[in-house]
Amino acid sequence: MSTGRQWSGPGDEEPACSIERSLQILGERWAFLVLREIFAGRHKFAEIRASLGIASNLLSARLKLLVETGVLDTQTYQEPGSRPRQSYHLTEAGRELRVVLAALQQWGDRHRPRPSGPSALRRVRSTSRPVHVGFLDDDGREVPAADVVMLTAPGAPRPAADDSPATR
Numbered sequence: 001m002s003t004g005r006q007w008s009g010p011g012d013e014e015p016a017c018s019i020e021r022s023l024q025i026l027g028e029r030w031a032f033l034v035l036r037e038i039f040a041g042r043h044k045f046a047e048i049r050a051s052l053g054i055a056s057n058l059l060s061a062r063l064k065l066l067v068e069t070g071v072l073d074t075q076t077y078q079e080p081g082s083r084p085r086q087s088y089h090l091t092e093a094g095r096e097l098r099v100v101l102a103a104l105q106q107w108g109d110r111h112r113p114r115p116s117g118p119s120a121l122r123r124v125r126s127t128s129r130p131v132h133v134g135f136l137d138d139d140g141r142e143v144p145a146a147d148v149v150m151l152t153a154p155g156a157p158r159p160a161a162d163d164s165p166a167t168r
Contacts (some may be wrong), residue, residue: 011057016157025069026097028063030054032104035090035097038072064089071097103133 067074071094074086135143
């Protein structure tokens with residue numbers, strides 16, 4: 001899938017930036033909304049479509065991409081009197097997106113709040129204590145976001161001058 005952007009270097013087929021590579025799969029709103037529905041326990045095409053009100057062709061395209069890229073897996077099921085169909089389930093890569101969805105929700109609750117309050121709460125299953133998304137160091141201690149810096153990894157290609165975050 002081409003984003004119209006410069007790839008990481010001669011002969012490379014993928015962007016150097018992991019954020020850009022992730023957005024090739026997740027960079028449109030329906031992808032996260034489909035994942036939200038699957039996290040909520042809706043696995044059948046008709047359930048997801050009805051819950052989101054999404055057109056069938058858009059949902060088919062999103063599900064196909066999420067399956068092809070290893071975020072979702074399919075399982076065949078058959079209801080009595082019907083043909084076999086596919087249900088959609090999270091892979092390990094898909095389950096790891098829970099923290100991304102929670103971070104988006106946390107940001108939205110803080111910066112785009114609803115007058116009636118949040119639509120969902122993040123709680124520890126066993127204690128019902130509130131939780132939030134944050135950065136942890138190797139010892140499991142939380143690090144304030146202001147103390148986190150993103151550095152170019154050794155050996156990673158640097159973006160072209162006209163491809164810097166400030167010009168995107």
